[in-house]
Amino acid sequence: MAETPGGENLLYLTDEQLRKGIEAMFFAYRGFTADPDRILEGKDYGRAHHRAIHFIHRSPGTTVSNLLSILGVTKQSLNRVLRTLIEDGLVRSEKGKVDARERHLHLTDKGQMLERELSDAQRARMRAAYRAAGPQAVAGFRQVLEAMMDPEMRRQYNRLKEGG
Amino acid sequence: MAETPGGENLLYLTDEQLRKGIEAMFFAYRGFTADPDRILEGKDYGRAHHRAIHFIHRSPGTTVSNLLSILGVTKQSLNRVLRTLIEDGLVRSEKGKVDARERHLHLTDKGQMLERELSDAQRARMRAAYRAAGPQAVAGFRQVLEAMMDPEMRRQYNRLKEGG
């Protein structure tokens, strides 16, 4: 066994183990997005709409620029998605009262319904995976994912965590 | 604490915990792809090329149809990527000897070099995350990801695991 002077086993850091982790991320992410993708298929929306809906649901009243920094896309790209959601009556956009340049975003009842459908499907898969792996594994899963984020993204993630 | 008749704590299965897991996947996957994306940016290649290169490296001599089933895209989509890699001399395509309809794919030396550059970057991040989280966490990470895959993808993943 490969041991450090300190005595810990470092076999989990071999290139082979890292490669398995990389491939696990690749295949798991496919599963992660599969159910919402299927639901959206028939509805004229895509993954970008799902992401916007998720984070508006998560932080009702959030501004466009806040959403931009969470999603990491350009405003032109987000705007296209947001516009269709507003036109279709899933999202409501309100001028800010304290700062009227800002637009505060909320899901309408119709938007809530779609959000529910999407997140129910995604949570069902996550719940099954969590249950199959058990609480210890889940704690480790979250630790590794968190360590994998860019610092800026980790900040966003933790801000959301606290808020909830 | 919420306990089952059996006595286990099921708080890790609450909607709140599941939502955190979902957001962790989203932000972590961004980090996961960030380094290779940056490297490919200047090189006229994208994530699709990276995926092809990864799995050809992983299974030298693999056929086009095998690659198709691993990547889960159409042959037209894969072909576009593969053609540029072959034209640019990163990938070599050989008629099969036992079945001449098949094309067996290999990385050239030039292809190996790019693969190295990409996977070094991706492994560096993964290694840092693994090290930060520790071996117990890594085991859990892998368990949850595996449970999250579609059965078909899990089959692919395990075939690769054994092969390596």
Next chain:
DNA sequence: TTGGAAAGTCAACAAGGCTGACGTAAATTC
């Protein structure tokens, strides 16, 4: 009052998915 931030819009483009149709060579089946 003016500079700059926030938001939105238009136009053009690229990557990378998709479908459908068609062609060819080789293997398999009848």
Next chain:
DNA sequence: GAATTTACGTCAGCCTTGTTGACTTTCCAA
């Protein structure tokens, strides 16, 4: 030996979702 199936390649066209660049409107704050 003929017909069918398989593996692969390719053309054409479409969609989503990302990009850059240029420009306007609104309005807060120095």
